[in-house]
Amino acid sequence: MKGILRFAQNDKQSAQNDSVETFFNKLLAPRYAEGGGRGDSMRLVSHNSAAFLVFPETPEYPRLTREILDEIEALLERIRREPVFQGVVIAANSISWPTGAEIAEVSQFSGVGAREFAERGQSLFGKIACFPLPIVAAVRGFCLGGGFDLALSCLARVASLDASFGCPGVAVGLITGWGGTWRLPRLIGKSQALEIMLTAERVPATQALTSGLVDEVVPGRELWDAAARWVEELSARRSGSLAH
Numbered sequence: 001m002k003g004i005l006r007f008a009q010n011d012k013q014s015a016q017n018d019s020v021e022t023f024f025n026k027l028l029a030p031r032y033a034e035g036g037g038r039g040d041s042m043r044l045v046s047h048n049s050a051a052f053l054v055f056p057e058t059p060e061y062p063r064l065t066r067e068i069l070d071e072i073e074a075l076l077e078r079i080r081r082e083p084v085f086q087g088v089v090i091a092a093n094s095i096s097w098p099t100g101a102e103i104a105e106v107s108q109f110s111g112v113g114a115r116e117f118a119e120r121g122q123s124l125f126g127k128i129a130c131f132p133l134p135i136v137a138a139v140r141g142f143c144l145g146g147g148f149d150l151a152l153s154c155l156a157r158v159a160s161l162d163a164s165f166g167c168p169g170v171a172v173g174l175i176t177g178w179g180g181t182w183r184l185p186r187l188i189g190k191s192q193a194l195e196i197m198l199t200a201e202r203v204p205a206t207q208a209l210t211s212g213l214v215d216e217v218v219p220g221r222e223l224w225d226a227a228a229r230w231v232e233e234l235s236a237r238r239s240g241s242l243a244h
Helices: 014-027 030-035 066-081 111-129 146-153 168-172 180-188 190-199 205-211 220-243
Strands: 043-047 050-054 087-091 135-139 142-144 156-160 164-166 216-218
Touching: 050 066, 050 220, 066 087, 066 111, 087 220, 111 146, 135 146, 135 220, 142 146, 146 164, 146 180, 156 205, 156 220, 164 205, 168 190, 180 190, 205 216, 216 220
Parallel strands: 050 087, 087 135, 135 156, 142 164, 156 216
Antiparallel strands: 043 050
16 A cells, blocks of 8 residues: 555645545445556645546556546546546656557457547546546657647646657547547647647657647656646636636
8 A cells, every 4th residue: 555655745735744644545346445456557645735647667668548537537526526626737757748558458459449449538538637636647758649638638737848748640530539629720820730630740848838738847757746836726716716
């Protein structure tokens, strides 16, 4: 359990630690509670009043497998049911944000299986976009393909200086199918979106900030604090709008 539940020392809600820990005990799936977690599973971390869903530390770049999609959805559903956090941060691991689906998994799909997988991602990312709490993407490293679609479904995006964004699949005749093709033009305009989606070129973090693709760029060591700050700000905005 200690390998999964890492409570930051600077958590602003230290007075509520007991209730948060009780919440986590309820929140975690049985396989975590019994075995202390798996290295290839999403980690749940409390940091500055936000729930951080962190991609696993794997030998290769993180991938959006069916199992990972299921874990994200299950954790978000449990967070939604418990009024503990101001919001959620979906965070890259220590190396990178997801670089898309798992190619070995996708290549085994039949036509029906491929469609079901596409619909699975679309459904989850739609839930992220409409989640009752603000969800912020904390991106480092590569944010590509289906991972790009995931970041676009979040309410805000914070990137480290080494982050880059793009749709490399188009170079081999593939395009993502999880909502990025319509979310990206709405965010930065049709012209810039088409350039990103059709050239397979990667957009560095500073250029992404200029275009409006990301909301803030920070040094890597400040990524979590910046993402938590955006959760706090977006939560305050939402509370203020509801009050009026």
